[in-house]
Amino acid sequence: MSRPSRRRAHIAMVGVPAISHVLPSLEIIRELVARGHRVTYANDPFVADVIEATGAVLVPYRSTLPVVDNNWPEDPIAAGTVFLDDAIQALPQLRAAYDDDPADLYLYDIGGYAGRALAEAQGRPTLQLSPSFVAWDGYAEEVGAALKALPGADAYQEKFASWLAGCGATTLDPDVFSGRPERAIAVIPRAMQPNADRVDEEVVTFVGPCLGDRAGQGRWERPAGVEKVLLVSLGSAFTRQPDFYRECAAAFGELPGWHVVLQIGKYVDPAELGELPGNIEVHRWVPQLAILEQADAFITHAGMGSSGEGLYCGVPMIAVPQSAEQPMNADRLVELGVARRIDTADATAEVLRSALTELTTDGEVARRAARLRDEARAEGGTRRAAELIEAALR
Numbered sequence: 001m002s003r004p005s006r007r008r009a010h011i012a013m014v015g016v017p018a019i020s021h022v023l024p025s026l027e028i029i030r031e032l033v034a035r036g037h038r039v040t041y042a043n044d045p046f047v048a049d050v051i052e053a054t055g056a057v058l059v060p061y062r063s064t065l066p067v068v069d070n071n072w073p074e075d076p077i078a079a080g081t082v083f084l085d086d087a088i089q090a091l092p093q094l095r096a097a098y099d100d101d102p103a104d105l106y107l108y109d110i111g112g113y114a115g116r117a118l119a120e121a122q123g124r125p126t127l128q129l130s131p132s133f134v135a136w137d138g139y140a141e142e143v144g145a146a147l148k149a150l151p152g153a154d155a156y157q158e159k160f161a162s163w164l165a166g167c168g169a170t171t172l173d174p175d176v177f178s179g180r181p182e183r184a185i186a187v188i189p190r191a192m193q194p195n196a197d198r199v200d201e202e203v204v205t206f207v208g209p210c211l212g213d214r215a216g217q218g219r220w221e222r223p224a225g226v227e228k229v230l231l232v233s234l235g236s237a238f239t240r241q242p243d244f245y246r247e248c249a250a251a252f253g254e255l256p257g258w259h260v261v262l263q264i265g266k267y268v269d270p271a272e273l274g275e276l277p278g279n280i281e282v283h284r285w286v287p288q289l290a291i292l293e294q295a296d297a298f299i300t301h302a303g304m305g306s307s308g309e310g311l312y313c314g315v316p317m318i319a320v321p322q323s324a325e326q327p328m329n330a331d332r333l334v335e336l337g338v339a340r341r342i343d344t345a346d347a348t349a350e351v352l353r354s355a356l357t358e359l360t361t362d363g364e365v366a367r368r369a370a371r372l373r374d375e376a377r378a379e380g381g382t383r384r385a386a387e388l389i390e391a392a393l394r
């Protein structure tokens with residue numbers, strides 16, 4: 001059970017409404033509320049229901065991020081501009097809410113630039129919550145230099161610098177502002193961090209997935225007599241993949257001993273998949289963690305949240321990356337020895353079935369998955385993150 005903090009503080013979380021960024025923070029927020037803090041969470045009303053369920057008070061602001069239709073730009077400069085433009089228009093809304101009621105500490109999402117700008121303008125301490133990997137020593141040369149060479153990069157940098165110079169921020173270098181937090185908590189397993197040995201652990205602490213009681217999301221029970229369970233989910237954003245789901249049905253339908261839970265998201269009509277074998281159950285959404293705790297294998301888009309939950313549950317994975325950082329995550333899971341990567345275009349029934357058989361009959365994969373599970377759980381999760389936040393208050 002949580003113990004009340006000695007000092008009740010106003011802690012503000014400034015987030016972005018992308019659900020993959022919101023979900024990793026929720027248990028931390030719930031824990032801070034349970035410890036007696038006054039917690040406000042600034043975000044778009046699009047995600048009000050999941051935020052208010054933690055006990056935090058929603059501070060609403062309107063976001064321009066394309067979270068309704070998930071129409072995110074593929075071009076990295078365009079994607080960065082989407083987040084920058086959102087911060088530019090969000091900051092005045094946040095100032096209106098917080099200038100007369102400043103927080104003792106501002107938590108902010110890795111994409112929530114307005115949160116850091118607000119805190120710096122008010123002279124308040126900050127702590128970044130990162131649901132993805134963070135920059136390492138050498139990142140600017142190994143990754144940043146290539147990004148700066150892309151078309152539009154100069155204009156993006158100039159726009160960012162101009163905004164910082166005029167918004168009250170005290171960190172005026174865009175690279176430092178966006179990539180070098182004063183202090184950060186990474187809510188991912190350290191094993192998923194590229195070049196983890198070159199991350200400054202005086203600045204960044206890896207606490208692993210921050211999970212909690214998800215009974216409110218529903219339960220799932222392993223059917224009686226089932227030998228093995230496979231979960232197939234491409235997350236919530238990039239799920240317009242009826243052809244892929246049909247390949248999964250062909251690969252695993254009637255596969256002896258296997259029961260398949262297939263999540264297809266909100267964009268695909270189940271009727272598009274045709275008549276399915278009896279060992280496959282189809283849902284638009286499933287309580288993922290509840291299933292992973294009972295699963296023997298996981299086909300995933302390799303989003304960081306799903307990758308972390310797969311490691312936390314010790315489940316071998318087939319990574320089918322869709323966008324953003326997912327190809328890098330997929331390759332990292334392969335490096336760790338607990339996954340196979342199959343790109344969507346190559347994901348035929350034969351290839352999928354072969355990968356599943358290889359993964360689940362390899363004793364070394366099972367041993368590595370168990371070791372990584374134990375490491376992820378030892379990182380401390382929600383309780384450790386809350387302790388670090390309270391330490392920042394002191």
